[in-house]
Structures are given as structure tokens and as C-alpha cells.
Amino acid sequence: MQLAQPPSNMPHTPTLQNQMPLFYTQHSTNTYIDCWTDGSFQGPSHGGLGYVIKTGTTLLCSGSKPADAISAFHAEALAMLYGMTKVLYLGTQACIFHTDSMELLQSLFTPHASLISCRHRRAWSVIMQIRDLISQHPQFAFTHTNRGFNYEADHLARTARVQRACYESTL
Numbered sequence: 001m002q003l004a005q006p007p008s009n010m011p012h013t014p015t016l017q018n019q020m021p022l023f024y025t026q027h028s029t030n031t032y033i034d035c036w037t038d039g040s041f042q043g044p045s046h047g048g049l050g051y052v053i054k055t056g057t058t059l060l061c062s063g064s065k066p067a068d069a070i071s072a073f074h075a076e077a078l079a080m081l082y083g084m085t086k087v088l089y090l091g092t093q094a095c096i097f098h099t100d101s102m103e104l105l106q107s108l109f110t111p112h113a114s115l116i117s118c119r120h121r122r123a124w125s126v127i128m129q130i131r132d133l134i135s136q137h138p139q140f141a142f143t144h145t146n147r148g149f150n151y152e153a154d155h156l157a158r159t160a161r162v163q164r165a166c167y168e169s170t171l
Contacts, residue, residue, distance in 0.1 A: 032141070033060065033090075036098045037083035038153035039067070039075025040161040047075040050156030051083035053090065061086065063168040064156035074123040076101040079157060081126055084133050084140075094139035100147045100154075108134065108142065 033055045040048040047069030052062040063086065069075035080099060087095045099105065107127050134140055147154065156167065 032094045032096050032139075033087070033092050034096050034098060035083045035087050036145070036150050036153040037076075037079040038100065038150055038157045039069065039072065039077070039079040040154070040157035041069050041072040041075040042161060044070055046161060047078070048157040048159065048161030049075065049079040049082045050153040050158075050160060051079065051086055052152045052156070053083070053087060053095075059169070060090065061168070061170045062152070062156060063166070064160035065166040066160050066164045070122050073101070073103055073107075074126065075157070076104045077107075077123050077126040077130065079153070080104060081130050081133075084130065088133070088137075093137060096141045096143060098143055098145040098150060100145055100150045102144050105142055105144055 033053060036052045036054075038050050040050070045068045047067040048064060049067050050062075050064040053060045063082075065082070067075055067078050069078060076099065080097065083097060084095075087097075108130055159165075160167065
């Protein structure tokens, strides 16, 4: 996978000090939407997923659903896959995905499967599905964001976990 420089018109997203830099895949357009994803987890088979898709400050859609996650990492990976699926459903090819899980970003861009810890092996198939989508859509970019900037997706994920209910909002 080839890494590229961020587009000049990309909004600044603060990262935590001493954290990894932004991750970018190769891109060919400067028209991006943003997708924030988050997973919530409170024990086996008790998780929730949330995503928020915006263009600038305009909400395009958002959603949440309960998930049978086996770990917090698994919930984060499922939330990213859920958000990516919704972005593709909208017909958008260029998107910046925001997550507060540095561990998820590391697993997506680590070349060797052996670097995934034993506790994450059951989530490996989800990681492979995400990697497959990344390889098919070079205009996707990924960034780590502080939890404070991910509050909308976090709220949706927690609500889905607690209420065990789905929510979808569209244009």
C-alpha cells in the first residue's frame, strides 16, 4: 500500500501528542466527506456501533446498531466496517475516516498479520474486510482523533449498546 500526503484542503484534525501521524492511502480527488466511527463494549456479545457522516458541518447521515463484539477492539473494527459500508452506499468514493482507536489504525496499516495480538485474532476477519475495501478505494484516508472530537459517534455506539436498538438517519 502506498502512502500519500494529505490533501491541502483537508480540515485539520488534532491528534494526541506522541501519537502516530495520520494515515493516508493514495488519493485522486480533493472532494472529501468525513465519517466518524466508534465502538462501545461492555462484555462479550454486548457492544454497540456508531457512525456519523458529514460534509463540512452538514450531517449527511448517522446510525447505530448493537453488535456481538468479543472485545473493545472488535467493536471498533466492526464500527469502522459499518461506517465504510454506509459511505459506499451513499456512492461516495473519497472519505476521511476518523477513529479514536489508535490500535485499530495500527492493525489496518501493519503489513504483517503476526503483529496482531492474540486477543485480537477473532477480529482479524473484520480487519481483512476493511483492508480489502481500502485496496479497492484508494481515495479513503484514515486519521486518529481525540475522543473529545468523536463524541457523536461515541454517543450513538453507547446508546445502541445500552438500548440494544438500531437507529438510522439520512438526508
